[in-house]
Amino acid sequence: MRERPPDSAPNPPGRPSLDQPPSLARLATRGALWTGFGQYLWFALGVVKAILLARLVGREFFGLVAGATVWASFLGFARLDLRLAVLTSREEPDVLNTQFLIENASALCGIVLAGLLALGWPHLAPPAVWLLIFVLLAASQLEALTSTHMYLTEKRLRQDVLGRFTALSAVVGFGLPVLLALRGATLLALVVDALVPLVIPRLGALLFIRWRPAFVWSPRQVREQMRLAWTMWSSGLLSKITFQFDDWLVFNLKRSGPTLWRSAGVEPEALYDRAYSVGKLPMDLAAGMIASNALALYVEGTARGREVAAGIYRRLTWLLAWIIFFSGAYAFVAANDLVHVLGDEWVPMVPLLRLMILFVVGRPLFQNNAQLLLAARRERELRGAMAVQALFMVLACPPAVYFFGAAGAAVVVSVMSVIGLASSERRVQRCLGISSWRLYLRPAGAAVVVVGLVGILRSSLPGNIWASAAVKGVLSGLVFGCGVWYFDRAKVVEAWRTLRRGLRST
Secondary structure, three states: OOOOOOOOOOOOOOOOOOOOOOOHHHHHHHHHHHHHHHHHHHHHHHHHHHHHHHHHOOHHHHHHHHHHHHHHHHHOOOOOOOHHHHHOOOOOHHHHHHHHHHHHHHHHHHHHHHHHHHHHOHHHOOHHHHHHHHHHHHHHHHHHHOHHHHHHHHHOOOHHHHHHHHHHHHHHHHHHHHHHHHOOOHHHHHHHHHHHHHHHHHHHHHHHOOOOOOOOOOHHHHHHHHHHHHHHHHHHHHHHHHHHHHHHHHHHOOOOOOOHHHOOOHHHHHHHHHHHHHHHHHHHHHHHHHHHHHHHHHHHHHHOOHHHHHHHHHHHHHHHHHHHHHHHHHHHHOHHHHHHHHOHHHHHHHHHHHHOHHHHHHHHHHHHHHHHHHHOOOHHHHHHHHHHHHHHHHHHHHHHHHHHHHHHHHHHHHHHHHHHHHHHHHHHHHHHOOOOHHHHHHHHHHHHHHHHHHHHOHHHOOOOHHHHHHHHHHHHHHHHHHHHHHHOHHHHHHHHHHHHHHHHOO
């Protein structure tokens, strides 16, 4: 700690020294509140926008965009993510410049590869899909160009800045795509809808962080970051297989089936993609602010000691588990109501939504563990957990999609999520010396109670979809509210006190 000069005035009573690390409660609260504001606004406008676009745009266009997104992701496999190099640095110039150059050069490889494939193998995808692929790869290059600014914003726990620009992107992202769809530019509307939430927050970080690349690098930093990049790249490749191989198979493995939701092709790809989007909407309402702050908090907590990191992990995981199981239970029981709001043509995706419910629940819990392992520099441990998931996906998903189409993929990703969560839990336990399985049991039990009660009361529920969704939401809220208050009252009080302390010091 830097000593205060003898002639400097002491700190006023009640004000922390500038040399002391800032309160994690203050940093977390400020970031969570601004992130929550931006995401709540995005969620509210996004729900209305999703309904309007689903009614204005044909399913085939959703399928084209979803398929192009998967292709662009796999073609950009060479992109290196060096977020951790910045988050764990002291913002040394050689670290930042090396990260910027490596990440941009690797992102450019995707555009070059796509160009070569488009020239040499044009029938790999339809012309419209190729156009979308290049647009999405250009957006990935923009991500790389602003990557250092985004990482520095996260490192300084200034999610409040990102929250403001997220709110701006929510407004722009609502009006522009809907206006384009109303004017008949349906495909362009979906492309703009995908790009706006990417572009505006990154431009905001570019304006906030006064850093410019110098195009100089340190050979030592290149070696160190390439070692880290290899670990992160291999984990990223496993992540693509884990979370996108199923989408690629559903889009490309053509077959006919007795029902639309069991078949494969463009329309089922749209149904499959929309099923996940609808399923995670309730989760995004509250869990998003936790996920967006978790990695930076885990990095800060790990820097302050293992016990501090373990305490942060227990609190965030407890809160995340209750939110995730609540949103998962509601998405399951209200699936039919939620889908009917989009329009009758989307009703065939209801079975898909319910079949992948364990994926909707398990993925954010797995990612929470992944962020902890990354913060603790246990990249190899994380890679091992992801390898288990990827191996299961490669072995189980192709035959499942071939015989059962999108339904088979939904079942595989649900089972894969359970396997991955168990694998990551063991690694977190070795890292922190604590087990979080008990944190999942009570919210999981509440979810089972909600599903059972809705099943029992099914004949008594209102026929109107809005009233039915509202009743199921109130019932889910009562069950989970009573459960968390009865079993975890002390944790609720502790969380409230932490929030109040954070608010007072914000």
